Amino acid sequence: MNQNGKAIEARLWDAADELRANSKLRSAEYSVPVLGLVFLRYADHKFQQAAQELVETGSRRRRIGPADYQARGVLYLPEEAQFSALIGLPEGENIGAAINAAMNAIEAENPDLRGVLPKTYNRFENALLKELLKTMNSVPMDIEGDAFGKIYEYFLGHFAMSEGQKGGEFFTPTAIVQLIVGIIEPFHGRIFDPACGSVGMFVQSAHFVEEHKGKPSADLSIFGQERVAETVRLGKMNLAVHGLAGDIRQGNTYYEDLHHSVGRFDFVMANPPFNVDRVDKERLKDDPRFPFGMPRTDNANYLWIQLFYSALADTGRAGFVMANSASDARSSELEIRQRLIETRVVDVMVAVGPNFFYTVTLPCTLWFFDKGKR
Known part of the structure; x- marks a missing residue:
């Protein structure tokens, strides 16, 4: 993102941080509503662009409807869900209730988002929401490329840092994800992340395809699983603001194989929780x-x-992130590692220094498998 884009990110974050400071809510309680407004501003941006194009190319003999927008891969926004309607609410109107209604209206018109969008805006004061809407509305309509996606990722990173230990459960530092994607090179095929968090692996895979002149919507099929319902919602909104579609499901990956995963995927990427105990083997x-x-x-x-x-x-x-201790664990883990090595799929391992992650100060290791090299 250019300097102007970075300034927009910083200005939006300052407005969001003011909301936190004046709402007396914890980061975990206000992060999803703020990201929901980033999503809404993105959806409105795409909707208004499509509306202009449809007016310019459409026929006067029929009314433009939701199907016309959906055919362009754009979410249809009823009038009450458009940013101009929210910005233009009369003085004294309950803004939180209006945003909740807007989110419900979007879900009603776009079934893939049903149950995903936040509807807790009534917890915030009118004056704070009005200022945040005004700041979001100041993002120029001619903003470049994937700017809203970058803004969303910028917010995710800041929320992860502010939440400390919990933040790393849904966000992997972009530099780590880029390295994993750059090594396994997901040009085309089915991608799976069974601990997908806020779907950063999928977003970076799409960037990789675009950088190599491909089209992510045609070249990649996205499948993810995540245990925490709130994080599933973050991930689905993240896909949406990047113009991506994917099958993201909520479930405990240890016990639920919701995508029937065995032998099914061309690429697997993940940053799973380290050293989890009490799994019922x-x-x-x-x-x-x-x-x-x-x-x-x-x-x-x-x-x-x-x-x-x-x-x-x-x-x-x-390609996946793993605790350093797994590289030289003994006993039954050594036996499993030996059998894994004998399959000849282990391609390379990369050591990562300490303090790279929000949740782990110790170093970790990136593992890479390649079944095609056997």
Whole structure:
């Protein structure tokens, strides 16, 4: 993003931070509503562009309707959900209730977003919401390319930093994601992230395709799974502001294989939680996603590693973040690692220094699999 774009990001963040400071809410409570307004401003931007084009190219013999917008890959916004309607609300009108109604109206017209958009704006004071709407409305209509996507990612990163430990559950630093994507090169095919958070892996994969003159909507099929419902909503909005579609489902990946993943995907990318304990391995004993057996230690790292391996198609590639301790773990984990190495899919491992992540100060390792090299 150019300097003007960075200035817009900073100005929007300052307005959002003022909302936090004056609302007495924790970051986790105001982050989703703020990101919802970024989403709404993006949707309005695309809608107004499409409306102008439809007027210029359309026929006067029929009324332009929702199907015309959907055919252009644009969300249809009823009048009450358009930014101009919210900005023009009369003095004294309940702005929070109006934004909630706008979100409901968008979901009614766009079933893929049903249950996704935030509707808690009545918790904020009118004056704060009015200022935030005005700031969002100041984003110029001729803003370049994927600017709203970049703004959304900028906000995600700041919210992750402000939430500390919890923030890393939904956001992986962009530099790490770019490195993973650059190594496994997802030019075309089915991508899977079974711990997808706010879907940064998918967004960077789309950027990679665009940089190589491809079309993400045609070249990539996106599949994700995430345990936390609120994070699923963040991820679905993130896809939307980048103009992407994907099948993102809520579920506990250890026990629920919602995408029937075994042998299905060309690319697997993930940043799973490290060193998780108390996974009920009795429930997983006969699961084909764990072909090398159950680790006897109370640690899920080698469950994740097997999940990534088993999801790959015959020539698939994987890249994922893993705790350093998994690289030289002993006992049953060593046995699993040995069997994995014997398959010849382990391609390369990259050491990452400390303090790269919001949740982990210790160093970690990036693992890469390539079934096509066997």
